[in-house]
Amino acid sequence: MTNPAPWQKVRNAIESAWPVSGYRDLGVVVGCSGGADSVALLRSLVESVRHPAAPSPPRGFIVVAHFNHQFRGRESHADAEFVRQLAEQLAVPLETKCGQGVEQDEESARNDRREFFRTVMRRHGARYLTLGHSRDDNVETVLYRLMRGTGPAGMAGIASFRPFSDDPSGSDFVIARPMLDLGRDQIREALRSINAPWRDDASNRSNAYRRNWIRNELLPTMQSQFPQAVPAIARAIQGQRQWLDALQPVIDRWLVAVQIREKPLTLRRLDRIGGEAETDPTATPLRDQAVAIEALRRCWQRSGWPLRDMGQFHWTRVFEMLSGRGPDALTLPGAIEIRRDSWAVTLVRRDG
Known part of the structure; x- marks a missing residue:
């Protein structure tokens, strides 16, 4: 069956950034929050690995990893249940962990997720951790760094591929982010075209976190004067990455x-x-x-x-x-x- 055009465009962009031949025979852990970006990434990778035209069955595997911070009570648990059902629907194994439910700063929460992902990768013998960061995430990251006084390297944004860490315990693992050329709205349109649901995190609408303020206040103000601000900044980021x-x-x-x-x-x-x-x-x-x-x-x-x-x-x-x-x-x-x-x-x- 032919995919709807919006979904096929997303699939093609992911395949272009990360050809299935590079991971179909290896272990891949997909970090999935239940949000649109990570849901699209997971669905796309599963479709690619199981494509009926493949010359041989894949020798690798895909594992879904979901970290429940429990920051939002019932909503957090609903996210976890959504990811569980998605993993079951796609017939891929799922690893989950719950945090303490205590509010943390962004860096501490991110470190908790990283340690969880590291544990899952070790347990399964995976090579890759793949995350659904989009072009919008990349632009927001660079704006955040810019206001903190970053240098030229910080303006290069998020790397598409990088070692999980430089210490020996994580140097064999690779983080892959194959969706950095895709816009947030484009990803959601693609999911709607195949009637694929996702979860919206209500906390993203709160400006308590600086990154949310950039997303909810700064970027819309910039776009009111420069409608193409996000793709324009993304092109500048690409130039910095090449440098x-x-x-x-x-x-x-x-x-x-x-x-x-x-x-x-x-x-x-x-x-x-x-x-x-x-x-x-x-x-x-x-x-x-x-x-x-x-x-x-x-x-x-x-x-x-x-x-x-x-x-x-x-x-x-x-x-x-x-x-x-x-x-x-x-x-x-x-x-x-x-x-x-x-x-x-x-x-x-x-x-x-």
Whole structure:
């Protein structure tokens, strides 16, 4: 049977971003809240894996994972029941977990979900965690970062594919977000075209969370003057993502030249590195601030240090210390302490 055009367009976009050949023989965990985006993602992946024209049966599997924060009482439990019924309808296994039901900030709630997803992936031996973030989510994320003083990398938005984490326990897992080119309204229209229901989270209408304020207040105001604001910002994000991807080999070379050891993280002072780095135009630009800051971000990720409160101001301070300017000691968000001696800069996170 031919799919309705709106649904087929969504299916084609997901297939283009993440061809089924890349996961049909591997394990995939689908994070599903019951909302439209994650429901569309789950339905699309199941259809792709079970497509009757496939040359052979899939050797992989799909598992649905639903974390019930219990923030909204009966509504939260109704979401969980909806996902249970959806998993049963699609004949895919379901993993669920309940939180404590205590209101949390956005980051704490996100960390709870991540740990749950990590546990599910380990239990099933999955390779991928796939999430239904849309183009609108990406734009909202960049606006949120922009107002917190992000740098160029923050303007690159959400990566389509990235390691679950940089520490050894999560480096073999990959997060896939194949819906970043799809708009929120487009996804809902597609689901309506196949009479597929979803759950609406009433808390998304509350501006208690800053991201909701961006969605409910800021973006509509921008669109009242610039109706194509979301796709326009999305195009800018794509350009930034291309810039960041092109920068990765340069960051690799910067770390080889500058990093002395990982534990404790010790970096050579840039003002003490001379020779070829100063005279060869093809050498890695060690003293380029943009390159250095992106290399420092990677060091933070590898060390498992919190990035959320590190704004461009803080990265600039670290770069200045590496360059021999500013104070010889500094404490950054996340209890990261930096000390500079005559040849190197050492960074340590103080617990407690």
